[in-house]
Amino acid sequence: xxxxxxxxxxxxxxxxxxxxxxxxxxxxxxxxxxxxxxxxxxxxxxxxxxxxxxxxxxxxxxxxxxxxxxxxxxxxxxxxxxxxxxxxxxxxxxxxxxxxxxxxxxxxxxxxxxxxxxxxxxxxxxxxxxxxxxxxxxxxxxxxxxxxxxxxxxxxxxxxxxxxxxxxxxxxxxxxxxxxxxxxxxxxxxxxxxxxxxxxxxxxxxxxxxxxxxxxxxxxx
Amino acid sequence: xxxxxxxxxxxxxxxxxxxxxxxxxxxxxxxxxxxxxxxxxxxxxxxxxxxxxxxxxxxxxxxxxxxxxxxxxxxxxxxxxxxxxxxxxxxxxxxxxxxxxxxxxxxxxxxxxxxxxxxxxxxxxxxxxxxxxxxxxxxxxxxxxxxxxxxxxxxxxxxxxxxxxxxxxxxxxxxxxxxxxxxxxxxxxxxxxxxxxxxxxxxxxxxxxxxxxxxxxxxxxxxxxxxxxxxxxxxxxxxxxxxxxxxxxxxxxxxxxxxxxxxxxxxxxxxxxxxxxxxxxxxxxxxxxxxxxxxxxxxxxxxxxxxxxxxxxxxxxxxxxxxxxxxxxxxxxxxxxxxxxxxxxxxxxxxxxxxxxxxxxxxxxxxxxxxxxxxxxxxxxxxxxxxxxxxxxxxxxxxxxxxxxxxxxxxxxxxxxxxxxxxxxxxxxxxxxxxxxxxxxxxxxxxxxxxxxxxxxxxxxxxxxxxxxxxxxxxxxxxxxxxxxxxxxxxxxxxxxxxxxxxxxxxxxxxxxxxxxxxxxxxxxx
Numbered sequence: 001x002x003x004x005x006x007x008x009x010x011x012x013x014x015x016x017x018x019x020x021x022x023x024x025x026x027x028x029x030x031x032x033x034x035x036x037x038x039x040x041x042x043x044x045x046x047x048x049x050x051x052x053x054x055x056x057x058x059x060x061x062x063x064x065x066x067x068x069x070x071x072x073x074x075x076x077x078x079x080x081x082x083x084x085x086x087x088x089x090x091x092x093x094x095x096x097x098x099x100x101x102x103x104x105x106x107x108x109x110x111x112x113x114x115x116x117x118x119x120x121x122x123x124x125x126x127x128x129x130x131x132x133x134x135x136x137x138x139x140x141x142x143x144x145x146x147x148x149x150x151x152x153x154x155x156x157x158x159x160x161x162x163x164x165x166x167x168x169x170x171x172x173x174x175x176x177x178x179x180x181x182x183x184x185x186x187x188x189x190x191x192x193x194x195x196x197x198x199x200x201x202x203x204x205x206x207x208x209x210x211x212x213x214x215x216x217x218x219x220x221x
Numbered sequence: 222x223x224x225x226x227x228x229x230x231x232x233x234x235x236x237x238x239x240x241x242x243x244x245x246x247x248x249x250x251x252x253x254x255x256x257x258x259x260x261x262x263x264x265x266x267x268x269x270x271x272x273x274x275x276x277x278x279x280x281x282x283x284x285x286x287x288x289x290x291x292x293x294x295x296x297x298x299x300x301x302x303x304x305x306x307x308x309x310x311x312x313x314x315x316x317x318x319x320x321x322x323x324x325x326x327x328x329x330x331x332x333x334x335x336x337x338x339x340x341x342x343x344x345x346x347x348x349x350x351x352x353x354x355x356x357x358x359x360x361x362x363x364x365x366x367x368x369x370x371x372x373x374x375x376x377x378x379x380x381x382x383x384x385x386x387x388x389x390x391x392x393x394x395x396x397x398x399x400x401x402x403x404x405x406x407x408x409x410x411x412x413x414x415x416x417x418x419x420x421x422x423x424x425x426x427x428x429x430x431x432x433x434x435x436x437x438x439x440x441x442x443x444x445x446x447x448x449x450x451x452x453x454x455x456x457x458x459x460x461x462x463x464x465x466x467x468x469x470x471x472x473x474x475x476x477x478x479x480x481x482x483x484x485x486x487x488x489x490x491x492x493x494x495x496x497x498x499x500x501x502x503x504x505x506x507x508x509x510x511x512x513x514x515x516x517x518x519x520x521x522x523x524x525x526x527x528x529x530x531x532x533x534x535x536x537x538x539x540x541x542x543x544x545x546x547x548x549x550x551x552x553x554x555x556x557x558x559x560x561x562x563x564x565x566x567x568x569x570x571x572x573x574x575x576x577x578x579x580x581x582x583x584x585x586x587x588x589x590x591x592x593x594x595x596x597x598x599x600x601x602x603x604x605x606x607x608x609x610x611x612x613x614x615x616x617x618x619x620x621x622x623x624x625x626x627x628x629x630x631x632x633x634x635x636x637x638x639x640x641x642x643x644x645x646x647x648x649x650x651x652x653x654x655x656x657x658x659x660x661x662x663x664x665x666x667x668x669x670x671x672x673x674x675x676x677x678x679x680x681x682x683x684x685x686x687x688x689x690x691x692x693x694x695x696x697x698x699x700x701x702x703x704x705x706x707x708x709x710x711x712x713x714x715x716x717x718x719x720x721x722x723x724x725x726x727x728x729x730x731x732x733x734x735x736x737x738x739x740x741x742x743x744x745x746x747x
Contacts, residue, residue: 112590
């Protein structure tokens with residue numbers, strides 16, 4: 001019986017013991033450590049732009065370790081792409097069309113879910129932005145506004161963007177899309193004030209994320 | 222605590238109403254399966270869950286009776302009243318099983334055997350001597366004691382329970398917990414009780430903690446986080462006095478749901494509640510109902526039916542031993558008011574948590590918030606992705622509405638020839654948008670019957686945008702489906718394109734009219 005007792009206590013899952021927030025930061029994939037050395041800090045706002053794959057890769061490690069990530073107002077996302085990068089699909093609820101209730105829905109989810117990703121609508125009142133930011137800080141969630149086109153989020157703690165993108169494995173009528181090399185850069189306020197960037201394979205041939213230097217180029221078939 | 226257990230109560234009740242002789246083998250059936258059988262029938266081999274034909278094969282004289290739950294409640298009502306005359310504050314779990322706290326009455330009757338005698342005299346003739354009484358600490362231990370007909374001295378319940386198998390807990394809805402304990406090598410309640418309570422509570426939540434307390438034979442007042450606030454008491458007023466049980470139950474349905482959801486909104490689930498029924502003339506019947514496990518709104522409505530069935534149409538007590546029936550027991554007017562009062566609550570999140578990870582408190586919070594969002598925006602507004610089988614990336618992503626059971630239509634693990642290799646496009650265009658995939662002559666790219674691209678694509682544009690140059694492309698991946706059915710046949714071809722800006726797209730061309738193909742954008746490798 002003593003063995004079972006030690007087994008029970010040694011595999012303690014902190015999420016069931018303490019109330020939220022359980023840990024001050026959510027983990028990110030090691031490939032993203034150069035741009036997010038501290039992971040995703042709870043209570044912070046991380047604005048993402050440039051690539052949906054990058055967004056999914058940011059959620060992957062946290063989701064795999066038990067975090068709930070909600071997507072609001074995002075375009076349809078391939079379940080395969082999400083699963084290949086490491087997200088746990090059963091903990092990825094999506095609200096594709098919040099309509100006029102965008103602020104209410106995002107607010108309700110910030111109270112309850114670990115990470116809230118939302119595509120920012122074209123017109124958003126400044127007061128709403130400030131109130132959401134305050135709510136994010138007090139509830140200890142991570143808010144990730146996804147910026148497309150000319151949308152902007154003025155008070156983000158970290159701004160992450162993907163640039164460039166060259167696919168390899170595909171030729172003129174032969175091969176197929178195998179992997180893409182992109183550059184991810186981050187800047188922001190406080191500890192993220194110094195701009196950082198890193199080169200990544202995103203996605204790799206199996207749909208994951210890897211640092212650029214480590215992987216040899218796959219042979220073109 | 223003392224528990225009065227009437228074994229095979231459905232049989233006793235059915236026999237009382239149908240008048241079958243006492244020593245005949247009787248079995249009660251629902252949906253052609255045995256629900257309960259008398260001792261005589263059991264001795265010749267009839268068992269619960271058996272099909273009717275097999276039961277009759279084993280016992281040709283078997284008296285077959287249908288199950289009548291209202292009759293069970295009605296016939297149990299005098300039993301409850303009789304027990305109440307000996308000990309106050311009876312808590313009923315279901316017709317056939319009632320319990321009461323007995324610390325005071327034991328003193329009054331000078332000992333446990335005196336109390337049991339009194340109960341027996343009150344109840345025995347009503348149940349045709351087919352009842353057993355047990356005393357122990359806590360309702361769980363008392364129920365086990367009643368099944369053996371024993372008195373467990375105070376403080377010795379833990380030893381009494383120690384040798385019971387853990388499967389005893391599965392009757393209370395802890396099947397997963399029992400399964401897990403057996404796999405861990407714990408087979409007795411004593412072994413389970415020996416685990417540290419803190420660890421059990423951490424692993425299994427409040428439900429597991431309750432089971433742990435029961436196994437340890439401690440007093441089973443559940444872990445109450447806070448007293449249920451008075452707003453949780455719901456009162457139902459009926460406009461006109463009603464004396465038909467089903468009408469009352471129907472009118473009280475929405476109130477029962479409000480009662481349960483009011484408690485759930487505070488994170489509580491009811492373990493014991495009082496149901497008070499008032500008639501037009503001021504008569505009142507209050508009864509406590511204890512329910513192990515999760516109490517749902519249909520359970521509350523069932524208990525309304527049982528309580529009123531017994532009261533409104535209660536059986537007149539038959540002659541012989543015991544007190545004469547009090548004419549004041551039956552109400553003289555219809556029911557006008559019902560009140561639900563929570564007496565004991567347990568925190569919800571009394572869901573089983575798995576040993577390694579699991580939904581836990583974070584999952585509960587997320588569930589509630591998503592249900593609220595779905596209520597606000599409508600059914601289908603919240604979805605969860607799942608992988609489905611199929612050849613196109615759109616087919617392979619299934620969006621399951623929140624709260625619904627995921628039903629897989631196509632098996633994802635099958636080979637699905639014709640599907641594109643990974644990586645999958647991260648953004649899907651649903652429905653696919655018309656696109657221009659043009660060769661150097663400015664014509665839509667055509668694919669020959671042999672599956673070869675006639676002239677390579679040179680520029681690509683979506684909708685009304687100006688086409689941009691294509692720097693590399695791959696394919697075609699032809700898919701010729703259901704050629705045998707002209708109505709649903711489809712011949713499509715997929716290409717991957719990379720434009721000058723470095724963005725990659727997945728386009729699908731409909732080749733059903735090979736001379737005039739139509740192209741659509743299906744996915745973006747964003």
